[in-house]
Amino acid sequence: MRIIFMGTPEFAVSALDALAAAGHEIVAVYSQPPRAGGRRGRELTASPVQRRAEELGIAVRHPAALKGAEAQAEFAAFGADVAVVAAYGLILPQAVLDAPRLGCLNIHASLLPRWRGAAPIQRAILAGDEETGVCIMRMEAGLDTGPVLRMVRTEIGGKNAPELTAELADMGGREIVRVLADLDGFAEMPQSDDGVTYAKKLDKAEARLDFWQSAEDVERQIRAFAPGAWFELEGERYRVLAGEVVPNHRHPREGGDPSPDGAKLINSEMGSRLRGNDEAGVVLDDNLTIACATGAIRPTLIQRAGRPVMDTQSLLNGRAIAAGTKLN
Numbered sequence: 291m292r293i294i295f296m297g298t299p300e301f302a303v304s305a306l307d308a309l310a311a312a313g314h315e316i317v318a319v320y321s322q323p324p325r326a327g328g329r330r331g332r333e334l335t336a337s338p339v340q341r342r343a344e345e346l347g348i349a350v351r352h353p354a355a356l357k358g359a360e361a362q363a364e365f366a367a368f369g370a371d372v373a374v375v376a377a378y379g380l381i382l383p384q385a386v387l388d389a390p391r392l393g394c395l396n397i398h399a400s401l402l403p404r405w406r407g408a409a410p411i412q413r414a415i416l417a418g419d420e421e422t423g424v425c426i427m428r429m430e431a432g433l434d435t436g437p438v439l440r441m442v443r444t445e446i447g448g449k450n451a452p453e454l455t456a457e458l459a460d461m462g463g464r465e466i467v468r469v470l471a472d473l474d475g476f477a478e479m480p481q482s483d484d485g486v487t488y489a490k491k492l493d494k495a496e497a498r499l500d501f502w503q504s505a506e507d508v509e510r511q512i513r514a515f516a517p518g519a520w521f522e523l524e525g526e527r528y529r530v531l532a533g534e535v536v537p538n539h540r541h542p543r544e545g546g547d548p549s550p551d552g553a554k555l556i557n558s559e560m561g562s563r564l565r566g567n568d569e570a571g572v573v574l575d576d577n578l579t580i581a582c583a584t585g586a587i588r589p590t591l592i593q594r595a596g597r598p599v600m601d602t603q604s605l606l607n608g609r610a611i612a613a614g615t616k617l618n
Contacts, residue, residue, distance in 0.1 A: 291371040291470060294390065295348075296320040300338040301459045302376035305397055308463030309374065310346055314470070317368045319343035322379045323352040356386050365389055372473075374466055375429065387429055392473065394429040397462040399455070401441060402427060403481045405489040406434035411458065412451050413489035415514040418506070421445050422454070424461045426469045428478055433488075437478035440465050450516035450532070498522075501571035501618065505535045505585030512587075517599075521571075521580075521617045531591035531599060536579050573615040578602050580617060 293314050295306050298321050310316060319339060327335035340350045353361045366389040373390045375382070376397040387394050400410035402425045407413075414422045423443040430436040442461055446454065469476055497515040499508055512519045517531045572581045579588045593599045594609070 291315070292317050292369060294318050294320065294365070294368055294370040294373040295343075296373060296378040297339045297376040298322040298337045298379050299377050301399065301455050301462075302339050303342045304459035304463040305374065305376045305466055306339060306342055308467050312467045316346075316348050317370055319348050319350045320378065321350055321352050323354065356380060357383055362386055362389070372470070376462060382429060384431055387431070395439070395466065395469065396427050396429045396434070396436070397466055398425045398427055398434055399458045399462065400425065400489065401443065402434060402438055403486040405487055407489040408491040410489040411454050412492055412514040413487075415446060415451060415454070416510050418510060419446055422458070424458050424465055426465050435481060437480050439476040439478055440469050448513070450513040452516055499530065499618065501580060501582050501587075503583055505537065505582040505587045508582050508587045509533050509535050523611065523615070523617055527595055529593040530589045531593065533587050533589045536586040536588050571617045573611055573613055573617065575613050576606070576610070578606060578611055
């Protein structure tokens, strides 16, 4: 087929490669314009999709919008059979949706209608979903509302966002090739009106660890914002790349028998007391176990500014953080 490919981040590169490997003629690639980056933001950095398209010798276009008659005429002039969209970043007007002979298909990283919108992978992790997946859907004017031709699932488990993104990207590439090989053979299933959720765009502030959540929620926050979740200590940011929930940890102020049978546990009841005493975010021991609203979290991979990533014990060997220290 003659295909226009539209995508921007690393997630979309797998689909571009899969379509090219399958022998389709990719007549153009649309991607978001290069952004300021590099040292002091003075260099323009092309998107991962643009860089890969240029390596493949495919012409790249990055209009700021597709609402104008000139941009729409240029799009239609390619005479594409179909447009394939994967995390492109712009709304497609109806004139663009109607231009390819077979319409526009989207690779969306969720189990629609759950997590329509910009950040479905991270929102699924944050919500504690047990599974997610990829949908191949026919695009229409609404936000991720079109009928689904193909849905595949995978367990989330303990995967962080980069790991899950890579897995879903590979799945998306495989499934779009499968659908295009027999487009008439896939029934279009309208999405249900039940179970609709929206994956709003991520805010940088959300990466700051919120210890007033349960330890399970904090652990999911670490995975969802990997490798950028962080807390602050004495004005310095510490990035937490991985962590483990410590549900049964004795608070040092409680005293008592330190054996497992006699330990005072951080449970829902103690979580309420922690709230009242403003102790969420307090370091509980010399291993950087941190009190949460319920339970506790212990970082396992951590990074100081300007330093390499290391296991937490290695960090503590050079920078002790005493029990009773308040974070954030």
